[in-house]
Amino acid sequence: MPLRSALFSQRWLVLTLIALLGAGFLATSLLSYYASRASIRDSIVNTELPLTSDTIYSEIQKDLVRPVLISSMMSRDTFLREWVVEGERDPAQVTRYLKEVMTHYGAFTAFFISNNSLTYYQAKGVLKKIRADEPRDAWYFRVRDMTTPYEINVDVDMANQDSLTFFINYKVYDYQDNFIGVAGVGLTVDAVIKLIDTYQQRYQRSVYFVDTNGHLVLTGAEGGPQGAHSGQSLSELESMKDLLAKLPKPHSGSYEYSAQGQGHFLNVRFIPELNWYLFVDKREDSALHGIRQSLYLNLLICLVVTLIVLLLLNRVIRRFQGRIEAQATLDSLTGLPNRRGFDLLAAQALHEAQREPKPLTALLLDLDHFKRLNDTYGHLAGDLVLAGFARDLESCLRQSDIVCRWGGEEFIVLLKDTDTTNGLKIAEKIRQRIEQQHYPYEGQSLQITVSIGLTTLQSGDTLHSLLARADHAMYRAKQTGRNRTCSQMPHSSYE
Numbered sequence: 001m002p003l004r005s006a007l008f009s010q011r012w013l014v015l016t017l018i019a020l021l022g023a024g025f026l027a028t029s030l031l032s033y034y035a036s037r038a039s040i041r042d043s044i045v046n047t048e049l050p051l052t053s054d055t056i057y058s059e060i061q062k063d064l065v066r067p068v069l070i071s072s073m074m075s076r077d078t079f080l081r082e083w084v085v086e087g088e089r090d091p092a093q094v095t096r097y098l099k100e101v102m103t104h105y106g107a108f109t110a111f112f113i114s115n116n117s118l119t120y121y122q123a124k125g126v127l128k129k130i131r132a133d134e135p136r137d138a139w140y141f142r143v144r145d146m147t148t149p150y151e152i153n154v155d156v157d158m159a160n161q162d163s164l165t166f167f168i169n170y171k172v173y174d175y176q177d178n179f180i181g182v183a184g185v186g187l188t189v190d191a192v193i194k195l196i197d198t199y200q201q202r203y204q205r206s207v208y209f210v211d212t213n214g215h216l217v218l219t220g221a222e223g224g225p226q227g228a229h230s231g232q233s234l235s236e237l238e239s240m241k242d243l244l245a246k247l248p249k250p251h252s253g254s255y256e257y258s259a260q261g262q263g264h265f266l267n268v269r270f271i272p273e274l275n276w277y278l279f280v281d282k283r284e285d286s287a288l289h290g291i292r293q294s295l296y297l298n299l300l301i302c303l304v305v306t307l308i309v310l311l312l313l314n315r316v317i318r319r320f321q322g323r324i325e326a327q328a329t330l331d332s333l334t335g336l337p338n339r340r341g342f343d344l345l346a347a348q349a350l351h352e353a354q355r356e357p358k359p360l361t362a363l364l365l366d367l368d369h370f371k372r373l374n375d376t377y378g379h380l381a382g383d384l385v386l387a388g389f390a391r392d393l394e395s396c397l398r399q400s401d402i403v404c405r406w407g408g409e410e411f412i413v414l415l416k417d418t419d420t421t422n423g424l425k426i427a428e429k430i431r432q433r434i435e436q437q438h439y440p441y442e443g444q445s446l447q448i449t450v451s452i453g454l455t456t457l458q459s460g461d462t463l464h465s466l467l468a469r470a471d472h473a474m475y476r477a478k479q480t481g482r483n484r485t486c487s488q489m490p491h492s493s494y495e
Contacts, residue, residue, distance in 0.1 A: 017313075018306060018309065018310050018313070021306055021309060022302070022303075022306045025299075025302035025305070025306065026299070026302065029298040029299055029302060032298070046254065048282075049205075049254060049265055049266075049267035049280055049282060050252075050254065050267055052203050052205055052267070052280050053252070053267045053269045053278060053280045054269075055203070056199050056203065056207060056278065056280060057269060057271065057278060059195075059199060060271065060274075060278065064166075064187075064192065064195070064274065065271070065274065066105070067107060067166075067168045067184075067185045067186070067187055068150065068152070068168050068170075068274065070101065070105050070107065070168075070185050071150060071168040071169070071170035071183060071184040071185055072149075072150070072170055074101065074110075074112070074170065074172075074183040074184065074185070075149075075150075075170040075171065075172045075173075075183050077097075077183075079097060080094070080097065080112065080172065080183065081172065081173075081174055081175065081180065083097075084114055084116065084172070084174070084180045084181060085174055085175075085180070088114055088116070088117055088119070091119075091121065091125070091126055094112060094121050095121060095122075095123065095124070095125050095126075098110040098111065098112065098121060098122055098123040099123040099124075101123075101185065102123050102185070105185070107185035107186065107187065108157075108160070108163075108165060108185075108186050108187050108188050108191065109122060109123065109157055109159055109160060109165065109185065109186040110122065110123055110184070110185045110186075111123075111127075111159070111183065111184060111185075111186075112172070112181055112182070112183045113130060113140055113181050113182045113183075114180065114181045115144065115179055115180050115181045115182075116180065116181075117129075118130045118131070120158075122159045123159075124159060127158060127159050128158070136156075136158065139153060139155060139169065140169075140182060143169045143171060143182050144171070144179060144182070146171075149170065149171055150168060150169060150170040150171065150184070151168075151169050152166070152167070152168055152169075152274055152275070152276075153167045153169055154166055154167070154189055154217075154230075155167055157186060157188075163188055165186040165187065165188055165189060166186060166187040166188065166189055166191075166192045166218075167184055167185075167186045168184045168185060168186070169182050169184045170182065170183055170184050189218075192218055193218070193219075193220060193221055194221075196208070196218060196219065196220040197220045197221055200220050203280075204282075205280050205281060205282050206220070206224070206225065206279075206280070206281035206282070206283075207220065207278070207279070207280055207281075208220070208224040208225070208279050208281075209271075209274070209276045209277065209278060209279070210234060210276065210277045210279055211275070211276055211277070212275060212276075212277070213233075214233050214234045214235060214244050215231060215232065215233050215234075216228055216229065216230050216231065216232050216233075216234070217230060217276055218230060224279075225237060225239070225240065225259065225264075225279075225281060226239065226259055226260070237259075238259075239257055239258060239259035239260075239264075240257065240259075242257075243255055243257050243266070252267070252268060252269040252270060253267075253268050254266065254267050254268075255267075255268065262283055262284065263283070263284030264281055264282065264283055264284060265281070265282045265283075265284065266279060266280070266281050266282075267279075267280045268280075328340060328341075329341030329344065331404075331405040333383055333386055333387055333405075334386060334387055334389075334390035334405050335390065336390050336394075336403055336404050336405045336411075337402070337403070337404040337405075338404060338405060339404070339406060339407065341404060342402070342404035342406070342412060343463075345402045345404075345414075346402060346414060346463050347463065349402055349414050349416060350457065350461075350462075350463055350466075352416075353416070353457055354457075358416070358417045359417060359418055359419040359420075359456060359457065360414060360415070360416060360417075360418070360456065360457040360466075361414070361415040361418045361419065361420060361422075361423030361426075361454060361455070361456045361457070362412065362413070362414055362415075362454070362455050362456075362457070362466050362467060362469075362470045363412065363413040363414075363415065363423070363426075363427055363430075363452055363453070363454055363470065364406070364410065364411075364412055364452070364453040364454075364467065364470035364471055364473070364474040365393070365410065365411040365412070365413065365430070365450050365451070365452050365453075365474070366409060366410050366411075366450065366451050366452075366474055366478065367385070367386075367389065367409035367448050367449075367450055368448065368449040368450060368451055368478075368482040368483055369448075369449075369482075370382065370385075370408075370409040370448070373385065373446065373448065377441060377444070377446065380441075381441045381442075381446060384439060384441055384446075385439050385441075385446055385448055386405075386409065388437070388439045389411075389434060389437075389448065389450075390403075390405065390411070392430075392433055392434060392437055393411060393413070393430060393434075395433075396426065396429050396430045396433055397413065397415075397426070398416075400416050400417075401413060401414065401415050401416060402414040402416070412467070412470075413430075419456060420454070420456045420487060420489075423454050423456065423487075424454060424485060424487065427452045427454050427485040428485055430450065430452065431449070431450055431452055431483065431484070431485055434448060434449060434450045435447075435449050435450075435483060449482060449483035450483065451474055451477035451478050451482050451483065451484060451485075451486075452473075452474060452477060452484070452485040452486070453469075453470045453471060453472065453473030453474025453475065453476070453477055453485075453486055453487070453488070454470065454473055454485060454486065454487040454488075455469035455470045455473055455487060455488050455489065456487075456489065458489070458490055469488045469489070469490070470488070472488050473486040473487055473488035474486065476488070
């Protein structure tokens with residue numbers, strides 16, 4: 001029990017060390033993950049998203065703000081203003097002008113509505129006369145009466161089969177600042193949506209536009225936040241109700257919000273040319289995907305390393321345990337099993353012999369006058385003789401036989417599948433071999449003899465009764481002159 005308890009304690013110690021190692025790996029990985037996470041979040045909010053917004057703003061200036069600039073240029077064009085002031089005498093001139101604007105600047109449509117004649121001119125010619133009582137012309141009168149110089153409006157283009165179009169309507173004044181009409185260009189809404197989709201794919205962000213009242217104006221093909229579409233108010237979205245009150249008016253800013261359990265980083269930039277806000281939205285999950293994968297990889301590596309260490313330590317413990325058990329069951333001097341080892345082997349041998357049944361013979365051997373040899377030549381000489389005797393004893397036995405050092409100069413042999421007759425032959429072979437053997441020690445040749453007691457397993461025998469008879473036989477061999485073999489059976493004895 002003490003041995004097993006010690007090994008058990010060592011195993012628990014190793015498991016505790018493994019637990020501490022695993023906890024250390026886990027803590028290091030998590031600390032590294034959260035530190036990286038905080039750094040990435042800070043980089044996204046303060047650097048990455050603002051830079052992305054700047055880049056997209058540059059793209060917008062090229063793709064969306066450009067039509068505003070073109071419309072502004074048209075409103076100040078001297079040809080257009082002089083043509084109106086001179087009475088709009090040749091409509092073909094303004095048609096060519098509008099066609100040239102479309103061709104040169106790549107606009108989907110270009111137009112001019114005269115306030116004097118209420119004529120709608122476009123690149124293909126005169127489209128129509130506008131009327132105040134026509135609902136589809138209401139936009140013109142709204143622009144005429146507004147205080148701002150232009151508006152951006154999404155409406156159908158009557159000149160192009162009612163295609164939904166992104167119009168920039170710019171007011172035109174003569175040289176005395178009198179209102180004389182509205183000029184502008186248009187892009188198809190589909191083209192603008194494709195531009196937004198291009199931004200989203202290029203920068204891996206959600207991009208959408210919101211007006212100053214908090215309504216979505218333009219989104220990509222899949223919509224804006226949480227699938228919302230143009231015209232919806234951000235106040236209708238649960239995740240953005242609180243955010244809406246914090247939005248810049250009209251300054252830029254960075255924000256964080258949560259939607260459907262997913263964190264979002266948001267950068268808002270006001271675009272004065274459009275009078276809209278540009279929203280650049282990045283999901284936290286996509287931003288942290290890389291370091292989360294690194295965390296999983298680190299944890300996997302830590303798990304593998306921990307398992308490898310556990311397996312190696314388990315192997316070392318088993319080997320150590322095997323050695324300890326071997327040392328506990330083997331005699332250190334002769335290398336033979338000791339009493340502890342013999343008890344384990346003998347119990348199995350008796351069980352096999354009684355189950356078959358097969359004969360089993362026991363020999364108890366005692367070296368003659370061994371004490372005198374120790375007293376004469378010293379204990380080192382005695383140890384040398386014991387070790388040599390053990391080797392010679394094993395050489396006379398089969399591999400299946402069991403041999404052990406019983407204690408001091410006594411040895412026990414169990415001869416499997418061996419009856420009394422064959423046992424006596426083997427015992428005599430051992431005795432004669434030892435009698436003839438010489439053991440050199442410090443220039444001297446030491447000799448020894450052995451007395452052997454023999455008995456054979458009987459029905460009902462236990463290991464104790466078997467060895468007791470062998471001991472009685474060996475004692476008779478000692479009493480009758482030593483260096484001989486005596487055998488004994490129940491209720492009888494003979495040499």
